[in-house]
Amino acid sequence: MKKKALLYSIVLATGMSFSGCSDQFLQDMTPYDKYSPEMTFGIESNLDSYIQNVYYNYFYKSGMTPTQSYGLAGAWNDYTAYTEEKWGIQAKIDASQELNRSDDCETYFGANLGSNISNSPYTRIRSCNEILEGVDKYGQDLSESAIKRAKGQAYFLRAMQLFDLVRVYGGVPIVNKVIDASDRDGATAYVRESVEKCIEQVVKDLSDAAGMLPTRKEWGDSQYGRLTKEAALAYKSRVLLTFASPLFNKDWDNPSNKRWADALEATQEAKTFLDSEGYGLYGSTAKEWDEMFHNFDNKFCKEVIMVKLLASTNVKNDEHSGWQKAIRLKSMGGSGAGYQVPLGMINLFPMADGKEATQENGYDSFLFFKKRDPRFYYTFAFTGEKWGYDKNADASVWNYRWTDQTQNHYYADNLGGSSLAVVRKMSNPNANSDNTYQWDGTDVFEYRYAELLLNLAECQAATGHPSEAVKLIGDVRKRVGILAGQDGTYGLGNISDKHEAIKACLNERRIELAYEGKRYWDIIRWMLYNDDATASNTTCATLGIEPLNNTYRENKYLQVKDYDGKEDPLTDKRDGFTPVDVDDWDNLESEMERLGEFWTANFEFKETETPVDATSNKEQAYITWRQNYYLSGLPTNVVKMNPWLTQSIGWTDAYEAAGTFDARQ
Template sequence: MKNRLLAILFLTASLSSCSEFLNLKPEYQISDQSFYQNQNDFETALVGVYSTTRGLYSSSNIQYMTELTTDNAEIQWSSPSADEMQMDQNGVTPTNAFVRAVWSSCLYTISQSSNILNRIDAVNFDQTAKNRIKGEAQFLRASSYFYLVRLFGNVPITNQTFSSPAQVSSADLTLKPQEEVYKQIIADLTSAESLLPVALNADKTRASQMTAKTLLAKVYLTQKSYDLAATKLKEVIDAKQYSLVADYKALSTNGNTNLAETILEVDFLSGQSLGNNFSAVFTPAITSMAIFPNNLQGSGRIVPTLDLIRSYEAADARKAISVNDSVTLIGGRKSYSRYGLKFVDFKAVDLSDGTVAFTILRYADVLLMYAEVLNEQGKTSDALPYLNQVRQRSKLTALAGLSQADTRLALERERRVEFLYEGHRWFDLVRTGRAQTVLNAHYASQKLNFSVQDFELLFPIPQTEIDLNPALKQNTGY
């Protein structure tokens, strides 16, 4: 029984990180005689893969790397860690804990997914269920590779299942060119698209066909393959499985699960170590504030910049829903302090155990991506209606008569406020080639003596991985 439980938890001695390749323990090795014998075993294993992805979001690791590194957010407390300051000042080093956490989490998800895919065809059970499981595993593997290639550039590609240290030692774990990584991502998502059910999945924590199409479109957009991206996005739009919710606030407050706009989400549960820390990280480190039960104190680690707050148009309904610059203190007095409202559980009795779901993909992103690809194809007048659907939900007037260049900037501004705290800002700026222009101007306006250099558009490979695996080569500049 002990070995079976360990099998469920670890799903083989696999790549939690490259360092763990070299520390395989016999009790972690999976036995084909005790597991992966029927549909239930594979369903259990798949739940384990989804559980692994939770760590990317529950501890705000994605927000540290994609929001705190941008003009959206800053640290606002007196004793930040060196790792947090590196993110805030774009001075990230190879020993940074957030870098390693994301690297390890993604590689572990890739390994778990591969374990399922490498074994499932050898077991006989219902083909429809088998196809769904394979499609979900391929989607999760592709999603993790997509994070890795955008954050780190060249990364290892391995779809092997390891059952001994000898197999690990003989494997090719060198960094592969980004083109090969994208080829793997597209292959996985294309296969997942064909295997996953066409019908809308009522449980938005699980992938279905439109989930795969949406991520594949984002991959094509990132590669500037606008024709391919447009095709996939139009398929999602024409399927009419999703729609914008009327109330923007509903997207990021208690009870925000399985909404009509949501394409993929991560749910959280309090009281069982399955919550998130958004309520602590996004709110002020003020001991006398009275915004939570029992007057709990936040940590001020990822709070909105003044520049972000000023970026909202005057009539934008999202501003009051997303950010605040006035905190209520015990006794009722107000104090100036900027903080985030989205995904904060204001009912939480433990600020590291919040229950508000995190949205990974949603329909507003589909609309704005489609507007972007149409604009890049020279179809600016066709693009604006999709941009305006998102604007008008937030009580803003429709845009008209913009040039292609002006539409690019309008989309950049729109995505910034629409997806605050959702892990898009860094990727958006890098994808459009605007990261250095925007971020360096932001630092200069704050009279801050640091900037984003060319090599810093990629993050460093974790040093611990390079120390333990000489086959890995550090990214240039680190």
């Protein structure tokens, strides 16, 4: 029995959700030529295969990097390029561009219907709806537990997709049933809803999911990686935190605001339940914090709430990570000069006592590696530091340059690197370096318990409890070895002002969650690129945070001083120098002093010849983000095919008419 109308029906200019399956069974299942709806949704094994295919369409991307894991369901954009974590001018921060037409809008919404089946947001939502309706219609012989598992996963996945649409576009249509695309009159009923209605739907779906999904323990080890009750509760915290933030909440500065109260309640509920299920911060040292990212391959870690499992096989259809390839130096089997770090990220991390890295607190901007936050040493790698890999446990980083009399530049180990440090975080010393880590299977942690604690800290700060926020940030710092200090604040100081507490929360997220794909969404929800009072956006001034607009990411070279020539002048000195080992925590301070002596004797900083944030004329480029970019308008194909969907304010529609829909409301 064929159901082509069912299969190819989808409202809002998108196709069907079956695509690119790695399992032959799932390929054969489309379009129900061999498996009827009764067999698909009425037989537990077939139903679960269908659900696994939905997971596939949500999360599959071979060669992904951690910052591109769940960034958006079904899409993998490098939003890190819009943050302080990475340099380079992209379209939305390019002063020479002003994007306001439907042709300039994010295309995430979906493609037009066509002969090829596409994997788009509303097709993924449709797949979830098919599960919910199919189980009700054909699941009479399913066990109660099978029904709850299926529905729980469908509700969670549907919530995730709608939330992603909201944080890209603001208010969007809510589609909670399977729709036939030929019913154009019926489709017009699906208009852009308010953000509030969308979030209400997301929260309801997550609550339903939490009521139906098994816990991690109930799923069992063989099903590790599935969505769980714990994850649903934690995800609700993430959603409500976003809804309470300034992007969607003009009353955000009111400590009695209901949205903050709701976010606080949901986050406390999630933490309480996760604590009871054995979740928590992993480890009590920075070394253990580092090992967390690679010591739990395809198995449970108490800190991991949501995980993307990857494979270490050489099968191309299996999922692998491109992270080790991106961050490792060529001398360690990587693809280049590593993931290079803007100077601002080096200066961001606090001192060893948790205090801000300032000259008054003993910070030396040249010997930046001395007496830093323990996480610094596992987030970054720098010249003279040991950083082992599978072929050489004692390998070290040498990333400097020298210049000859004719101003030609040469680089240590021919790396060509141009930053003082490279990203080390989430590196796996056991990953197979053959073929530049092509088959790396290091798992990706999408949601960690540390993020949940920082969510809670932010909610406490925003509701007028700054001391509670400081305590929670202190918990995050304590587990990596930062000492409480005489005032017991882990270097934060006695913060009594709500705004200072919020600022401290956002800053700690930048440190703890660096390079995990979270910073862009924090910038967006707090509108940290600019202030614009005409658009009810004054958060930077209110919090005392410098807007990103009119700033730039910068870099300096580590240059061999007092030398001109072609040959590496430090070959012999390198051979006689034992790289510092950050795992040797008891001797780390004296080891960094020794490294500092080596640097002082041999190196100096040099400005880059061309700015790392450069215009087409190789002049300094400044970040220029425009107010309408925080939420995209609808792309041309969508507003043309669905003309009843109103365009957002700040964007024009397909016929150059100004948008009227307030996507933030």
